[in-house]
Amino acid sequence: MTKKPLPTVLEYVSAAHAAPKRGRVAEATPAKRPRRRPAAARPQMLVRMEEVMLFEMDANSAPDPFTTEEIDRIARVFGLSTGEVTALYRFAR
Amino acid sequence: MTAFLALNNRGGLKSFGGSTLPAVNDWCLTHSGRDLLQVARTLASRFSAVNIAARAVGSRDSGGSGQLLVREQIFQAGVPIGTIAFRLDPAQQRAHLSWTVLTPAARGTGAFKPMLQNLLLAMRDCRIARITLVAGLTHGGYVWATYGFLPQTPAEWTRISGVLRAKLVPVTAQLTPEQAALTTQLLGSADPLALRAIAAIAVPVTAPTGPTPIPLGRYLLLGSEWKGQLELSDGPSMLIYLRRIGLMP
Structure with a gap:
């Protein structure tokens, strides 16, 4: 256990060659600006992958979500005539 | 741990x-x-x-x-x-x-x-042999359908088709009688593949909540939620998926 020093003990010993602090003019220092964290450490806003997939689908691909072959296959499975396929999938835009 | x-x-x-x-x-x-x-x-x-x-x-x-x-x-x-x-x-x-x-x-x-x-x-x-997921939230219901996923079971398709039928009602007036009848016919099918047939419908409709026209398939499936699966042995579905993820041209 340490003992609190008595008032008789010199707490601060100043060097003989040090200039006196008394009379020093206080300098106004600007507040320290917080350092910007690197991008990897910054919290990121997350988005669902499906949102990005839809965005890129719109940006990159043809307007039709399926190929002609797949539409033909769907038409065969559901017995759609050419006219019906045109009405739903291939009408003039 | x-x-x-x-x-x-x-x-x-x-x-x-x-x-x-x-x-x-x-x-x-x-x-x-x-x-x-x-x-x-x-x-x-x-x-x-x-x-x-x-x-x-x-x-x-x-x-x-x-x-x-x-x-x-x-x-x-x-x-x-x-x-x-x-x-x-x-x-x-x-x-x-x-x-x-x-x-x-x-x-x-x-x-x-x-x-x-x-x-x-x-x-x-x-x-x-198969990948499953829950297609949902805002975009998943439509996006996963266009990635080759289909409802896991006919019962799941029956459930989602009921939801889509209700969603079709507000925009039916924008369709021709033939388009409306065909869409209703597809929604009444028992085959889960009908989900893809619905997703592919390109007829533009204006949703009650949106100002710009979007394809009917997208309108119906956006915001829907369904349990989907991709059978890796299902050639046509797999082809769609492989193209979408860039493994095939």
């Missing part, structure tokens, strides 16, 4: 730990014939680094099915670009894609494609 593995493709293995690391490693060796580090390398392919948290549950010794739960954080050039969570269940030959999120850094880069490609390769090693 979960097993952790951080893999940096430039500097090699960075760190690993967790009391279940041996169990996860055993799981990988048993079900994919490769150790955890090799599985991690597959998942990290074409990315700079991954952080993997994995846990083997229901071990075969305890009579369970022996699933592996994985959460994988992916980095590109030191920046996190996304996290993907999935479950591998070789006993059922099933993988479940739980959720995937991307950071803005991944937007417009197509980074989700190699993520899904790597995942497919890891699944193939575990002899997975």
Whole structure:
């Protein structure tokens, strides 16, 4: 256990060659600006992958979500005539 | 306790730990014939680094099915670009894609494609036959339909078709009688493939909540929620998926 020093003990010993602090003019220092964290450490806003997939689908691909072959296959499975396929999938835009 | 593995493709293995690391490693060796580090390398392919948290549950010794739960954080050039969570269940030959999120850094880069490609390769090693997920929230119901996923069961399709039928009512007036009849006919089909037939409908309609016309298929499926699956043995569905994730032109 340490003992609190008595008032008789010199707490601060100043060097003989040090200039006196008394009379020093206080300098106004600007507040320290917080350092910007690197991008990897910054919290990121997350988005669902499906949102990005839809965005890129719109940006990159043809307007039709399926190929002609797949539409033909769907038409065969559901017995759609050419006219019906045109009405739903291939009408003039 | 979960097993952790951080893999940096430039500097090699960075760190690993967790009391279940041996169990996860055993799981990988048993079900994919490769150790955890090799599985991690597959998942990290074409990315700079991954952080993997994995846990083997229901071990075969305890009579369970022996699933592996994985959460994988992916980095590109030191920046996190996304996290993907999935479950591998070789006993059922099933993988479940739980959720995937991307950071803005991944937007417009197509980074989700190699993520899904790597995942497919890891699944193939575990002899997975189908991928399941819950297509939902705002975009999932439409997006996963255009990626080749179909409702898991006819009953699930029957449920979702009822929801879509109700959604069709406010826009029926914008369709020709033939288009309305055909759409209703497809919604009344018992075949889950009808979901794809609906998603493909290109007739533009203006939704009650939106000012711009969008294709009817997209209008109906956006905001819907359904339990979907992709059968890897289903050629046409797989072709759609492989094209979408960039493995086929």
